[in-house]
Amino acid sequence: MGIYEFLMLSNEEQWDTLWDKGVYLTSFKSIDCSxxxxxxxxxxxxxxxxxxxxxxxxxxVFAEGKKLEKYLEDGKLNLP
Structure with a gap:
């Protein structure tokens, strides 16, 4: 499944797909959320x-850019 196919799904289908196919990578906490x-x-x-x-x-949802860079900069994620 590509990013555009995912985005075309309904909100409920996106959550279902995330829980079924998503692979957890990392997390971080801010002051009031994680x-x-x-x-x-x-x-x-x-x-x-x-x-x-x-x-x-x-x-x-993203494939690259600043949202991904914050995980790379903090050393929380190592991608090839």
Whole structure:
């Protein structure tokens, strides 16, 4: 599945696909929430989590760029 196919899915289908096919890579915490990074084929899904309820707030989908760079810069993720 490519990133555009994923984005064409309904919100519910995106979450189902993430939980079924997503591979957890890493996470980090900020002051009031945490973020979990998953890979699906050749793109990434960042899930924002509510710390107090440990439940998802939202997701961001990307293949490269600043969102991915923050994981690389912090040394949380090593990609070839």
């Amino acid at each position: 973020f979990r990074l998953y890979a699906i084929d050749k793109f990434y899904v960042e899930v924002e989590m509510c710390i107090t309820k440990d439940s998802p707030i939202g997701m961001g």
